[in-house]
Amino acid sequence: MTLTLHDVHAGYDGRTVVRAVSVEIPRGSWLAIVGPNGAGKSTLLKTMAGLLPGSGTVLIDGKPVTALSRKEKARKLGYAPQDPVLPGGLTVTDYAVLGRTPHLGPLAREGAADLSIVEGVLARLDLAELASRKLRTLSGGERQRAVLARVLVQQTGFLLLDEPTTGLDIGHAQAILELIDRLRHEDGTTVVSTLHDLTFAAQYADHVLLLSAGEVASAGAPEEVLTAQALERYYGAAADVLTAERGELVIAPVRPAPPAGRLR
Numbered sequence: 001m002t003l004t005l006h007d008v009h010a011g012y013d014g015r016t017v018v019r020a021v022s023v024e025i026p027r028g029s030w031l032a033i034v035g036p037n038g039a040g041k042s043t044l045l046k047t048m049a050g051l052l053p054g055s056g057t058v059l060i061d062g063k064p065v066t067a068l069s070r071k072e073k074a075r076k077l078g079y080a081p082q083d084p085v086l087p088g089g090l091t092v093t094d095y096a097v098l099g100r101t102p103h104l105g106p107l108a109r110e111g112a113a114d115l116s117i118v119e120g121v122l123a124r125l126d127l128a129e130l131a132s133r134k135l136r137t138l139s140g141g142e143r144q145r146a147v148l149a150r151v152l153v154q155q156t157g158f159l160l161l162d163e164p165t166t167g168l169d170i171g172h173a174q175a176i177l178e179l180i181d182r183l184r185h186e187d188g189t190t191v192v193s194t195l196h197d198l199t200f201a202a203q204y205a206d207h208v209l210l211l212s213a214g215e216v217a218s219a220g221a222p223e224e225v226l227t228a229q230a231l232e233r234y235y236g237a238a239a240d241v242l243t244a245e246r247g248e249l250v251i252a253p254v255r256p257a258p259p260a261g262r263l264r
């Protein structure tokens, strides 16, 4: 369950927005793709999911992602887009059940085992009480959790998650990241996620890839990539990189110093 990218270029309508990305993501590891708005994070993730044609190679367990049939791909790889179009009339359960489709036979309906998987995931995402609510009636964060539920019930060896914590409060964000982390430790799930929250990126990913204007600006362990200098250089941000009591990194924005003579 290794994901390998070699010299990947991708873009839209003849415009290249991601250039020369090579990276190997071993089984059970978590790669966070970070970088400023428009850097190409979602584009890179879509290319990994085989949803955007590009040049170079994306190999899933040694096989080009573009050579996998739709069903094969859905069994191996779960992809949660940043802003999916949702069928608002479906209930949370019916929507999550769709994630089981790749595991069913041609005419088969989902069985008790599938429903129990769905129930388990909904409970873990704090969605049990919303199970029979229509998607269109959910709040933004509840909808985001429903999207993640559908991907998690797919039970794939690879999870490609575009901004999984968008719209989630700090508690729900932490709970979902803990759940994903547990999957990678217990089942060897390989995770790639884009993340704007750099503290979460530092605390959950074992590898960080910083994209800037479509190119890899740096890649490595969180403490190597997420430095105050890099945040200044690539995001134009003033931030302190702190170490919490248990050694975890915390990326804290700090207000830039006011011009001399001006009081705050």
Ligand SMILES: Nc1ncnc2c1ncn2[C@@H]1O[C@H](COP(=O)(O)OP(=O)(O)OP(=O)(O)O)[C@@H](O)[C@H]1O
Pocket (backbone or CB within 6 Å): 012, 013, 017, 035, 036, 037, 038, 039, 040, 041, 042, 043, 044
């Ligand atoms: N469907 C599209 N058609 C044309 N250009 C696109 C399309 N989607 C994205 N782009 C452009 O590609 C570039 C990279 O976009 P992408 O969404 O990959 O950035 P990102 O790093 O994920 O940004 P953000 O942090 O804002 O989500 C941007 O310049 C964007 O305008």
